[in-house]
Amino acid sequence: MGAELINQLGEALGPNGLPYPIPLHPNLVHLTLGLFIVAIGFDLVGALFPLEKRVFRFLAIPASQSNLFDVGWFNMVAAAIVTFPTVAAGFYEMLLAQPPSDEVSAWGLGSLSTMLWHGVGGVLLLALIVGMAIWRGFQRYLWRQDRARQVQWSYLGVGLAIFALMFAHGTLGAQLAAEFGVHISADRLLRAGQDLSVLQVISPVLGGLW
Amino acid sequence: MFDYLPPLNNHNLPYPDTMHPIVVHFVIAMALFAFVCDLVGTVTKNPRYFEVSWWNMAFATVSIFIAVIFGQVEAGLAEPYSAPAEATLNLHTILGWSLSGIIAAITGWRYVLRSRDSQTLPLAYLGAGALLTGLVFFQTYLGDKLVWIYGLHTVEVVEALRKGVL
Numbered sequence: 001m002g003a004e005l006i007n008q009l010g011e012a013l014g015p016n017g018l019p020y021p022i023p024l025h026p027n028l029v030h031l032t033l034g035l036f037i038v039a040i041g042f043d044l045v046g047a048l049f050p051l052e053k054r055v056f057r058f059l060a061i062p063a064s065q066s067n068l069f070d071v072g073w074f075n076m077v078a079a080a081i082v083t084f085p086t087v088a089a090g091f092y093e094m095l096l097a098q099p100p101s102d103e104v105s106a107w108g109l110g111s112l113s114t115m116l117w118h119g120v121g122g123v124l125l126l127a128l129i130v131g132m133a134i135w136r137g138f139q140r141y142l143w144r145q146d147r148a149r150q151v152q153w154s155y156l157g158v159g160l161a162i163f164a165l166m167f168a169h170g171t172l173g174a175q176l177a178a179e180f181g182v183h184i185s186a187d188r189l190l191r192a193g194q195d196l197s198v199l200q201v202i203s204p205v206l207g208g209l210w
Numbered sequence: 211m212f213d214y215l216p217p218l219n220n221h222n223l224p225y226p227d228t229m230h231p232i233v234v235h236f237v238i239a240m241a242l243f244a245f246v247c248d249l250v251g252t253v254t255k256n257p258r259y260f261e262v263s264w265w266n267m268a269f270a271t272v273s274i275f276i277a278v279i280f281g282q283v284e285a286g287l288a289e290p291y292s293a294p295a296e297a298t299l300n301l302h303t304i305l306g307w308s309l310s311g312i313i314a315a316i317t318g319w320r321y322v323l324r325s326r327d328s329q330t331l332p333l334a335y336l337g338a339g340a341l342l343t344g345l346v347f348f349q350t351y352l353g354d355k356l357v358w359i360y361g362l363h364t365v366e367v368v369e370a371l372r373k374g375v376l
Contacts, residue, residue, distance in 0.1 A: 016359075021358070021359065022351070022355070022358050022359075023354075026231075026357075027350065029235075030234065031239045033232075033239070034235035034236050034243075035239050035243060037236070041269075061268075061321075062325065062328075067261040067265070068265070070261055070262050071261075071262050071265045074259070074262045075243065075266070078243055078246070174227050174231075177357070177358075178227065178228070178364045179365050181364060183358065184357070184358055184361045184364055184366075185359045185360075185361070186359065186361035186367055187361045187364050187367060190361075190375070190376075191366060196376070199295075199359055199360065
């Protein structure tokens with residue numbers, strides 16, 4: 001968004017361009033990605049359980065197939081819930097972003113293209129994650145309630161395809177931070193040609209050393 | 211010796227992007243969600259959630275050692291340019307190594323508890339989970355400071371360091 005418009009918030013914004021020192025979106029992303037990937041991972045382990053029985057026995061770890069599917073289900077539900085605030089925080093912080101306009105990323109995209117794709121991709125991934133949670137629920141409680149293998153192979157396949165999308169999407173997000181310096185205090189101060197000593201007073205409570 | 215190492219890119223890394231912040235997804239999300247599951251399982255008296263918690267902790271245990279390895283490589287190449295940045299990185303490093311021990315110990319304890327009785331969870335374990343949750347939050351906050359305040363491994367900061375501006 002334009003500098004004049006963002007100046008409406010004026011004093012409220014710190015050197016990172018946000019009204020708080022640490023961006024929220026990248027932290028919520030830990031939860032979205034961790035929960036989704038592990039959900040699919042455990043469903044995959046559950047689906048291949050007959051092959052792994054001996055491994056679990058060798059490691060002396062008691063494991064049952066239905067418990068592995070519990071992890072797949074509950075982690076997916078948690079991923080679907082937590083991704084709403086992830087996307088909301090992402091849009092809030094993207095609306096306040098002021099990336100440089102004269103550089104391209106390692107993927108050859110400008111900062112605006114990177115932000116637009118990351119925004120569209122975020123909404124798409126939210127829809128996909130919620131859709132996967134609903135699909136997973138149907139398999140668990142209706143379609144495959146009495147089957148040993150609670151998930152369809154197609155569900156796992158789509159899950160792995162979403163991993164690929166997440167990789168591309170996550171890289172765009174990482175480029176916004178590490179290459180365009182969006183909401184990074186040090187990067188923004190350096191670009192503006194300012195002194196970095198202000199960094200020590202950004203977080204007054206745990207400032208300085210911590 | 212340096213001739214045999216891969217060249218460093220504009221993030222001061224021998225590979226395209228930082229790996230540590232990605233691997234830590236699987237420690238942060240799993241450790242926190244495990245505690246949520248323990249709370250839900252205790253309140254609803256449904257032992258199913260205890261199993262979900264155990265498997266998440268087991269996954270977090272494997273992940274944190276990978277996170278520490280990448281963290282150590284990337285910390286070594288980070289060039290913290292000011293005293294507070296260096297102090298933050300040191301504390302993050304010490305707490306990271308400590309957490310690898312703490313998470314492994316808690317998961318080991320959980321393995322024993324689960325082997326004896328997988329249907330209930332003692333209050334003391336919930337206390338350890340609460341403590342771990344606090345430590346994970348603090349550790350994440352320290353890592354956040356390294357990236358979002360000091361900009362370690364970002365192109366802008368690496369460039370400034372190479373030019374001698376920082």
